[in-house]
Each structure stands twice: as C-alpha cells, then as structure tokens.
Amino acid sequence: MTFLFFSFVFFALFYMHFALAHRAWLMIRGKQSAELDMGYVRLEDFFGQSFRAKLSGWLKTAPQQASSTAALRVFDRGNERIFVAHGASYPAGRRETEVLVIEGDFTCGGDCSFERELMVKGDCAIGADTHLQAVAVDGSLNLGEGAHVRRWVDAAKHLTLGPDVQVESRVTSRSSIEFLPGAKALSLFASEIFTEGRHDAKLRVEIAPAVIVQIPHPASMKEPAHGYDPAKLHAMGGGTYLYDGALRVSAPLHVTAPLVVRGELSCEQESLFEKDVKAQGDVEIGAASMLKGNLIAGGAMKLGPNTYFQGLLHAGGAMRLARGVRGLREKLPVAAYAAGDLIVESNVVVNGKLASARVVKALSTPVAWLE
Amino acid sequence: MAVPLLIALSYVVIAFSVAFLLIYAIRHYVFGFSRLRIEVPKDVMELTGFHMPRVTVLVPMHNEERVAADILQALVDCDYDWDKLEIIPVNDRSTDNTRSIVDGFARKFPFIHPYHRTEGAGGKPAALVEACERAAGEILILFDADYVPGRAILKMLVAPFADPETGAVMGRVVPHNIGDSLLAGLLSLERSAGYQAARQSRYNLGFTAQFGGTVGGVRASALQAVGGWNPESLTEDTDLTFALLLNGWKTAYVNRAECFEEVPRSWSVRKRQLSRWVTGHTECLHNYWPELMRSRFLTGWEKLDAVLLLAMYWTAPMVVLGWIASLLLFFIPEAHQTPLLPLALAFLGYQLFANQATFLEIGAVALLDGTRVGTLLMPLNLLNFFANTGAICNALRKYYWNRFWGSGGDGWYKTHRTRLSNGGPNGHFFGGAHAASAAERSAWGLYHAQAPGD
Numbered sequence: 001m002t003f004l005f006f007s008f009v010f011f012a013l014f015y016m017h018f019a020l021a022h023r024a025w026l027m028i029r030g031k032q033s034a035e036l037d038m039g040y041v042r043l044e045d046f047f048g049q050s051f052r053a054k055l056s057g058w059l060k061t062a063p064q065q066a067s068s069t070a071a072l073r074v075f076d077r078g079n080e081r082i083f084v085a086h087g088a089s090y091p092a093g094r095r096e097t098e099v100l101v102i103e104g105d106f107t108c109g110g111d112c113s114f115e116r117e118l119m120v121k122g123d124c125a126i127g128a129d130t131h132l133q134a135v136a137v138d139g140s141l142n143l144g145e146g147a148h149v150r151r152w153v154d155a156a157k158h159l160t161l162g163p164d165v166q167v168e169s170r171v172t173s174r175s176s177i178e179f180l181p182g183a184k185a186l187s188l189f190a191s192e193i194f195t196e197g198r199h200d201a202k203l204r205v206e207i208a209p210a211v212i213v214q215i216p217h218p219a220s221m222k223e224p225a226h227g228y229d230p231a232k233l234h235a236m237g238g239g240t241y242l243y244d245g246a247l248r249v250s251a252p253l254h255v256t257a258p259l260v261v262r263g264e265l266s267c268e269q270e271s272l273f274e275k276d277v278k279a280q281g282d283v284e285i286g287a288a289s290m291l292k293g294n295l296i297a298g299g300a301m302k303l304g305p306n307t308y309f310q311g312l313l314h315a316g317g318a319m320r321l322a323r324g325v326r327g328l329r330e331k332l333p334v335a336a337y338a339a340g341d342l343i344v345e346s347n348v349v350v351n352g353k354l355a356s357a358r359v360v361k362a363l364s365t366p367v368a369w370l371e
Numbered sequence: 372m373a374v375p376l377l378i379a380l381s382y383v384v385i386a387f388s389v390a391f392l393l394i395y396a397i398r399h400y401v402f403g404f405s406r407l408r409i410e411v412p413k414d415v416m417e418l419t420g421f422h423m424p425r426v427t428v429l430v431p432m433h434n435e436e437r438v439a440a441d442i443l444q445a446l447v448d449c450d451y452d453w454d455k456l457e458i459i460p461v462n463d464r465s466t467d468n469t470r471s472i473v474d475g476f477a478r479k480f481p482f483i484h485p486y487h488r489t490e491g492a493g494g495k496p497a498a499l500v501e502a503c504e505r506a507a508g509e510i511l512i513l514f515d516a517d518y519v520p521g522r523a524i525l526k527m528l529v530a531p532f533a534d535p536e537t538g539a540v541m542g543r544v545v546p547h548n549i550g551d552s553l554l555a556g557l558l559s560l561e562r563s564a565g566y567q568a569a570r571q572s573r574y575n576l577g578f579t580a581q582f583g584g585t586v587g588g589v590r591a592s593a594l595q596a597v598g599g600w601n602p603e604s605l606t607e608d609t610d611l612t613f614a615l616l617l618n619g620w621k622t623a624y625v626n627r628a629e630c631f632e633e634v635p636r637s638w639s640v641r642k643r644q645l646s647r648w649v650t651g652h653t654e655c656l657h658n659y660w661p662e663l664m665r666s667r668f669l670t671g672w673e674k675l676d677a678v679l680l681l682a683m684y685w686t687a688p689m690v691v692l693g694w695i696a697s698l699l700l701f702f703i704p705e706a707h708q709t710p711l712l713p714l715a716l717a718f719l720g721y722q723l724f725a726n727q728a729t730f731l732e733i734g735a736v737a738l739l740d741g742t743r744v745g746t747l748l749m750p751l752n753l754l755n756f757f758a759n760t761g762a763i764c765n766a767l768r769k770y771y772w773n774r775f776w777g778s779g780g781d782g783w784y785k786t787h788r789t790r791l792s793n794g795g796p797n798g799h800f801f802g803g804a805h806a807a808s809a810a811e812r813s814a815w816g817l818y819h820a821q822a823p824g825d
Contacts, residue, residue: 018750020750021747021750024747028744033547038519038521039521042420234668275535277535278535296535312533333421352421
C-alpha cells in the first residue's frame, strides 16, 4: 500500500513537470500551422493603400447618422466616427478627433491637430507645425514647415515635405517627393525624390576617368602603387575578386569585376565601378564617380558630390549622399538603405527609395558649396 | 590495478565531454542572446524588389504527382518578373504522373522548361548537376517539390545577391504539420531554433549561415567556381556551403523568406533523415576541416564557428560517454572517496549552465515568433533530445564503421511525405490569395496594383 502511495506521489510530481507541456500539445494536436501569410507581397505604399481599401469598406457598411447633411456626412463605426466632406479649409489651431475624408481639396492653417487618419481625394496643403496621425492624398500634398506625422504619408501626385517636417514611418508618392532641409522620415519611395537646390545641368551620364588604378590590375603591375597592393588581390572564382585588407586608393579607381574588400574602401574623384563592390568596413567614394553596380558597406558609406549610382547602396552604418548625387537607372528603381542615419544633402535626385533603420534626413548644404 | 585505471579514465572522459559540451552551450547562449538584440544591421528586406537579376528556379521531383501542380502554380503566382524568370522542374525518373503534370504547365507558361531525367545516378545531387547545366539564370533558386512558396519569396531570396560576397542564400522553413504527431510538434521547435536563432545569429555576427538545399539559392558563377554540386555527398547543401566558404563566398540568411515544409511525423522517417544528415555533415567535417584551418579568407572566429557547425553531431556521443563514465564512477566503491560537495556543486553548475542553453535558444525564438504554445511545449523536448541522441550515435557508429572498415554506407533516399495535394494555392495555405498581377511583376511593381481611388 505504501509502495503504491509513494509511486502515485512520485508519478504525480513527475507529471507536474510536464503538465503545461502536455496541455500545450493537446492544444495543437491535429492542427496545422497557420503562421505564414502566403499571399504576402511587399508593397512600398502598403499603408496608404491598405487604409484606402479599409476606408472604402467602412463607408459602404457603416450606418450614416441622421444628423448628416449634404455638406457633411457622418458615419458611425463602433465607438468612432468618420466625417465625409466635399472640400474644406480649416483655420489655424483646429483640432479634429475623428477620421476625416475630404472628397475635394483640403487646406488647413498652422498648428492644427488631426488625431485620426486624414484622407483627401483632391489636393491637400497642411499648415506649419500641424500634428497628424496619417495622411492619404489622391492629389498633391504639401506638408508645411515643422509638421509632424506619427505614422505614414502617401500621395498619388507630387508630395512636398517642408523644412523640419517629421514623419515617423514611411513616405510614398506615385509621382515625386520634394525633401526639404531638416525634414525627416523613416523611408521615402517615389518615382523621383529630390532635395532643395535641384539643378540637372550638371548631371553626367558618362564619365571617362583618368584611370590610374584598375581592378583587376593589368598583368604588368607588380608593385604597390597609390595605396593599391596587387599581391592582396585574389580571385574567388566566377569572375569575382577579393582584396585582402583595406583599400585606400589615392587615385581614381576603375573596377571592372565584382570586388569584395576585406576592410575599408576609399578612392579619389571620378572613379568608375562597373560591377558590384562590397567593403566590409567604411566606404568613401570620391566626387563625380560613377557606380554602375551595387555598392555594399559593412560600416558607414559616403558618396562624394555629383556621384551617380545606378544600383543599390547598402550601409551597415550611417550613409551620406553629398550634394549633386544622382541615383537612377533604366527599368528598375534604385535604393539606398542605411542601418544608421541616412543624410541627404542639397541637389540630390534619387529615382526610387531612401530608407534607414533610424532616420533619413535632408540637410541643407551651404550655398557656397553648390556649383 | 584495473580499477584505479578505470576511475582515472572515467574522470578524463567526463572532463573532456563536459569541456566539449560547454563550448556548444556557450555557442547556444551567444546565438540566443544575439537574437534578442533588436538591431539587425544586415537587414536586406528594404532592398527586396530592387535587385532583380535573371533567376532560374530548380524543383527536383521524383514521383511527385500529388504535389507537383501545387508548387508549379505557386511559383507561377510569385511576383517576380516573368521576363527574368525560368522554372526548371527536374523530373528525376518518375514512374507516376509527374511528367504529364509538368509538361502541362510548360505548355501553358513558356518560361517553364522541364528537364526529364531517364537515366544516370539517382538522387537529388546528381539530378541537380545535370539540371544546372541547362539553367540560364544568374541566380539558381531551389525548392523541394513538397514545399509551398509564398508570392514574395523569390524577390526576398534574390535581394542578398546584391552583395557580391554572397555566394548562396537561405530562407526559413516553417513546419506546417505541427499537430500531426508529438514528434512533428517538437521538430517545429527544433526548426525554429535552427533558423530564427542559429542561422540568423550566425549571419548577423558575420559568420556564414548554412545553405539548406531548399528554400534557398546559389549564385551560378559561384557554384561553377567551386566545381558545382558534389554528387557523392549525402548533404550536397552543406558540402556547397563549405566549398563556397573556402573560396571567400558567404551564405546569407533571410528570415522573412519563409516557406512551409512537412516535417517527419514518425520516428522511423526521422531516424533515416537524421542518419543522412549526420553522415553527410560528418563527411564534410573530415573533408573540409584541414582546408578551413588553413584558409586565408577566414578569421579565427569564422574558422571556429565553421568547425563547430560541422562537428555538432559529435555532441551526442560525448553526452553518452559522459553518462557511461558517470555510471561507472557511481558503481565503483573505490571512486566514492571524492568529496561530495564540490562534485555536487560542479554537477549543479553544469546542469544550470549547459543544459539550459538550448532551452534558452528555443525560448528566445518562441519570444521572437510570438508562439506561446512553443514555449509551453519545451519540457517535452527532452523526449526529442533522448531520441536524437540515440539516432545520432547510431548514425555516427555506422559512419565510422564504414569509414574505417570500408563497407558501403547509406545511400541517398527521399524523405517520406504524407501531404496530399490540398495544401497548394487552392488549399488552406493560401487563404484566398490571388496570383500576382502583371503590374505587381513589372519593374515598378512595388506600388499597389490599383491606382488610388480606383
């Protein structure tokens, strides 16, 4: 009897170790995992489009309040309301606590506050220092100086992020984004993104650098020159080369094959990279260079003034695009991503995307520096 | 004389096995805590869709009539530009209806180029060797036939190849049949730790992630540079990972490129799968460790990580040897002269530190994935641990027996699947998802397909 009792106690205590696990197993037994969204497709303007789709559904199903007029329709959706107006112009300092849909154009004065999403089907101009939740505009959008958006901004036409505007998430436009000094966002995506002082006359689509250092080097080169040591270059196979150490070239650099640099990389102005290049350390590219492939940096990256890139830029640290930098190519958009801050100077034009894990910030370059 | 020798030998074995296992425990802690860090400096998701080279998708098939249509339809539905896409279903001597299914798709979609194999050596590596000769893509992406890729997976897997150092890329496999059996549920935990923690940490820390042979890709020029697939290997994926590493190429990992797979639900199937992995892995260890140590492309830490990865199956016999030595000491009266307290403290310290390591890794993953059930299921993972230990020891015993005595080892075999063709695009995995539209596949397909206000 004692044996049975102690056996029971022992097995009960033993089972208690696994009781929760046993319960968890009973919960999943016979079930299939449903963790993955197999239909997921990455869309840059997802937030704006998703909101539009949801709003369209809400307006179809939510009951309209009896107090609605022809000028202002009010829909009830649970404990929130949706205001729909044909067009509006808010005075300065106005506070809006409900979702607002404007079917025409919309303007608001300075220091307004929109605590819920704003949807405008015409053009939209937001006054200075206004606080918004999120904005979707089917026309053009101008965010005035110092405006602050807690989430995303999406416009179908031209979008201006005024001086010192801050958007805490993504900014997208189907047309163009003007990114004025002091403006900040997590990412920007548009057919064309440009900063203040834009002038395209200096854009050079072809350059002919006075090549001094070439990678892979000609067979005749045996001794180190201009900071490049031919003995450190190794073929990885498949036409790709590895430079074993830092590569700080005091001359224009011409790269004709995919290259991996085990260290920092820097080169002088009018360098030409015809293929993809990766450096495990920081990267600094001289002015008026051309990057035909992708450029990847394990650390920080800086593109010199008037550099032209046609692929992707990816930095493990901060990134700076100096004045006059151009990023565009045929058929596909380009992209620049930095794990640190991404600073964009004046007169920069990028057809595609600027993104950062921290912040993308437009910086005013002193006028004296501009060409 | 024999007894003191046995005692001394037991102590040596215990010390060695504890030291060996502690190294792996530290490794698990590093990976677990590393994943709990928020910053992911190598995140390539922001570049997804901006790097679109020509891609060939290879799908090895052997008697896959139940699933062939699912995977081909899923690949066609992907949002990759059809002008830059080639799909090669590699029909490896199937005797069922696979050929007609594949040919039916090829008639409908001109970028599907079937390769019907009727002779030559059997097995996936041998089939891949021949199929790759026909591939036109700069990047070769691989899926096993029973996998169901999501619509965005090709763009995600291709993005890391923007980095010229990337020779291969690996996505994440997620078991879908977690409720089929307790084993399947426990393997789901194991897979999560292996991908979300180990591979992602290794990639973040600058080490090479391991290419898994499916839900992954390889740069065609890199593959050619290292001599292609090794048809002799039972784990051609691991073999390729290290061949690439020795030549300076890295394997990237994209955690968000997730794909459902079916894990074994019976122990007989799991045992055979483990046996193949153990044999292939250990063979790679013997083939590559001298070159890894001499490699000028790798740092000391990278060499250590690579060797630890290849030698990981040795932990099982080390555990067993430690147990045997401990039992000997327990039952030999002459060994009981050791002070009990220090021994107890050492034992407790080891239990607290080393045995918690894998649980921490799995727990970290459950936290990241937000799977509460996974966390609760962890204690039952002890069953998996004991079963794995036995299966691995047995596989290693066979491997070394064959290695030293020259008898034939395990051949390549296909892991048994049970899924019927109800999980594909029209089944529960897709939840009503539609195929990518022409606009989504186009160059500027990063915008929503419909214009605002439509």
